[in-house]
Amino acid sequence: MPTLQATFYGHTYDNPFMNASGVHCMTMTELDALADSAAGSFVTKSATAEAREGNPEPRYVNVDLGSINSMGLPNLGLDYYLDYAIKRQASHPDQPFVMSVASYQGFDEYVANMRKIQESDYTGLVELNLSCPNVPGKPQMAYDFEDTDRLLTEIFAFYTKPFGVKLPPYFDIMHFDKIAAVLNQFDLKFVNCINSIGNGLYIDEVTDTVVIKPKGGFGGIGGEYVKPTALANVRALKQRLNPSIEIIGTGGILTGRDAYEHLLCGASMLQVGTQLEKEGLGVFERLTKELLAILEAKGYASIAEFKGMLGTLD
Numbered sequence: 404m405p406t407l408q409a410t411f412y413g414h415t416y417d418n419p420f421m422n423a424s425g426v427h428c429m430t431m432t433e434l435d436a437l438a439d440s441a442a443g444s445f446v447t448k449s450a451t452a453e454a455r456e457g458n459p460e461p462r463y464v465n466v467d468l469g470s471i472n473s474m475g476l477p478n479l480g481l482d483y484y485l486d487y488a489i490k491r492q493a494s495h496p497d498q499p500f501v502m503s504v505a506s507y508q509g510f511d512e513y514v515a516n517m518r519k520i521q522e523s524d525y526t527g528l529v530e531l532n533l534s535c536p537n538v539p540g541k542p543q544m545a546y547d548f549e550d551t552d553r554l555l556t557e558i559f560a561f562y563t564k565p566f567g568v569k570l571p572p573y574f575d576i577m578h579f580d581k582i583a584a585v586l587n588q589f590d591l592k593f594v595n596c597i598n599s600i601g602n603g604l605y606i607d608e609v610t611d612t613v614v615i616k617p618k619g620g621f622g623g624i625g626g627e628y629v630k631p632t633a634l635a636n637v638r639a640l641k642q643r644l645n646p647s648i649e650i651i652g653t654g655g656i657l658t659g660r661d662a663y664e665h666l667l668c669g670a671s672m673l674q675v676g677t678q679l680e681k682e683g684l685g686v687f688e689r690l691t692k693e694l695l696a697i698l699e700a701k702g703y704a705s706i707a708e709f710k711g712m713l714g715t716l717d
């Protein structure tokens with residue numbers, strides 16, 4: 404019987420599956436339910452310095468081929484998630500997870516949030532979200548290569564705990580080269596590719612209107628729509644980054660086959676957003692079963708036997 408065991412930053416998880424930040428991870432109740440689910444690990448909702456209501460509703464809609472959202476970083480504030488994380492790492496030291504951190508104000512808040520974590524008792528992984536597309540008037544940090552370089556330089560001047568970054572999708576080979584060149588300068592533990600494809604537009608076929616209220620209906624796109632872009636970003640970053648920087652694959656994972664393809668592109672862990680929102684926590688049992696069946700059919704005993712082994716047509 405093959406195993407789905409996944410090794411990531413020195414810990415071996417039962418399987419590579421996690422939620423994507425933002426889905427089923429706002430409250431400690433939701434987080435504990437995630438931890439008790441079949442998911443291998445979990446990540447918290449991106450925290451900002453202060454609690455935020457987020458954008459006006461409707462701000463998240465599931466559609467046939469995925470989802471569109473402009474949540475606007477609603478969250479209970481960094482102290483809430485830091486408190487949860489410190490308690491959780493003490494009560495379940497054998498079940499590491501990831502704490503997601505964002506910023507509403509911009510550059511200085513990113514630094515301040517990371518400084519607070521540095522000075523706290525939390526010692527686990529942090530996912531620095533550089534790619535929220537939904538804060539009106541605020542750019543996605545990781546689309547500005549110089550600012551990203553400056554921010555990571557400033558954080559690494561004081562931050563000694565393990566962390567990685569959540570990236571937006573890139574669509575140009577030169578941009579893969581540029582972001583990888585920036586990130587390879589730093590002792591990052593992982594990159595998570597991708598966040599939603601920012602500022603898409605979905606039109607309701609009955610009302611001839613947009614379906615979410617913020618930003619005239621513009622929102623991040625997730626689900627089936629994004630898998631080709633997600634796979635390309637996982638593959639491109641895996642090919643370019645120092646081997647010490649692992650990849651979390653996020654985007655378009657609905658089936659075991661989608662999960663398998665992310666692993667083929669080099670992902671170590673896999674995050675599920677839209678499909679978790681649509682299907683609930685049972686999605687993790689289904690995905691692990693489907694992925695196991697693929698390993699069985701192909702005669703693989705473990706993920707290590709095919710991880711990153713995407714074939715090309717040379």
Ligand SMILES: O=C1NC(=O)NC(C(=O)O)N1
Binds near residue numbers: 624
């Ligand atoms: O990073 C994010 N990506 C999204 O697609 N939505 C959320 C949000 O809007 O809070 N944040």
